[in-house]
Amino acid sequence: MRAISDQEILENINNPQRMQLGYKQLVQCYSKRIYWQVRKLVITHEDADDVVQNVFIKIFKGIKNFKGDSKLSTWMYRIAYNESMTLLNKKARSMQITSEELVQKLTQNLTADVYFTEDEVLIALQKALASLPDRQREIFNMRYYDSIKFSEIAHILELSEGAVKSSYHLAAKKVEQFIKTHQTIELD
Amino acid sequence: MIKKNQHNGFNIPDGYFDNLEFKLHKIAEDTDRKQSMHGGFQAPEDYWEQLDKKLMNQPLSINDESKRSKVISLLTPLLAVAATIAVLLYLFPTINEPSDELVTTDGLTGTELADYLAPDDILSSDYQWAEILTDDFIEQVEVNVQDDDLHEYLNDVELQELFIE
Numbered sequence: 001m002r003a004i005s006d007q008e009i010l011e012n013i014n015n016p017q018r019m020q021l022g023y024k025q026l027v028q029c030y031s032k033r034i035y036w037q038v039r040k041l042v043i044t045h046e047d048a049d050d051v052v053q054n055v056f057i058k059i060f061k062g063i064k065n066f067k068g069d070s071k072l073s074t075w076m077y078r079i080a081y082n083e084s085m086t087l088l089n090k091k092a093r094s095m096q097i098t099s100e101e102l103v104q105k106l107t108q109n110l111t112a113d114v115y116f117t118e119d120e121v122l123i124a125l126q127k128a129l130a131s132l133p134d135r136q137r138e139i140f141n142m143r144y145y146d147s148i149k150f151s152e153i154a155h156i157l158e159l160s161e162g163a164v165k166s167s168y169h170l171a172a173k174k175v176e177q178f179i180k181t182h183q184t185i186e187l188d
Numbered sequence: 189m190i191k192k193n194q195h196n197g198f199n200i201p202d203g204y205f206d207n208l209e210f211k212l213h214k215i216a217e218d219t220d221r222k223q224s225m226h227g228g229f230q231a232p233e234d235y236w237e238q239l240d241k242k243l244m245n246q247p248l249s250i251n252d253e254s255k256r257s258k259v260i261s262l263l264t265p266l267l268a269v270a271a272t273i274a275v276l277l278y279l280f281p282t283i284n285e286p287s288d289e290l291v292t293t294d295g296l297t298g299t300e301l302a303d304y305l306a307p308d309d310i311l312s313s314d315y316q317w318a319e320i321l322t323d324d325f326i327e328q329v330e331v332n333v334q335d336d337d338l339h340e341y342l343n344d345v346e347l348q349e350l351f352i353e
Binding site: 023024027039053056110116119123 | 230231240242243244246
């Protein structure tokens with residue numbers, strides 16, 4: 001399948017005759033990426049499904065005003081991050097706990113989740129990630145799993161590149177330390 | 189155990205290549221695991237097709253919503269006025285029944301009128317009148333009093349009442 005550029009998607013969306021095609025291309029190019037980004041933050045499939053739909057509603061409503069100051073993916077990731085955090089905070093508030101405590105609670109239940117692997121290494125890694133503050137966890141996810149550049153992560157989270165690098169370094173150290181302490185797996 | 193003089197003097201530990209192969213295989217496996225398994229999270233088998241369909245319905249419904257909202261914005265004030273009238277008619281059913289009877293005060297006694305105008309006897313004492321009729325207020329009232337009348341009044345009035353005034 002031919003790779004579609006962001007420019008082409010935007011041009012189609014802004015053209016009344018090709019608007020539907022533009023939306024279709026946008027969904028095809030980004031739905032999976034956005035889902036996995038959200039899923040790693042909110043942990044459960046059901047919550048990720050809800051958040052992704054809200055994210056795309058916001059994207060569809062706002063895309064005609066997208067000025068192109070940043071990459072389209074960066075803009076979309078930022079919406080996805082904000083929506084994910086809104087859901088986590090809302091759920092945490094209703095349970096009268098912090099969002100970090102909520103994530104730890106959800107991660108503890110991963111072994112019973114039918115939509116999570118039985119791989120012990122990955123379960124251990126998720127538990128380690130759940131011990132991180134939300135922001136460090138997201139930075140680690142974006143860099144480690146999605147291989148997003150530090151500069152782009154900085155743009156998505158509205159932080160300086162230096163702050164992102166230092167957060168990632170800190171997160172990686174904490175993850176390593178967590179795994180060593182809990183002796184669940186051995187890192188090479 | 190180290191094997192000597194096999195590659196221009198460079199030596200390797202026994203079983204190194206077996207170990208290296210294992211390590212490289214593990215790195216490849218980890219990369220695959222990292223990128224394709226999304227940290228271990230999985231989605232239902234037919235989820236992607238459903239998700240794209242759900243998302244593709246969004247632009248249509250958003251457009252419909254914006255069209256509908258224009259109609260609603262015109263109707264809303266009319267609906268609000270109609271609803272207010274309906275509620276008033278329901279709460280006060282006599283409001284729309286015209287009455288031929290004229291309202292008069294003929295049937296009222298002086299006391300009833302006084303009670304209506306000054307309920308709870310609020311102006312029953314001289315002190316209360318004194319509080320209302322201040323000097324400023326009295327100065328604004330034009331009074332035409334003859335000297336004789338004034339003398340007569342001063343002779344009749346009790347001292348306490350005079351202080352109040």
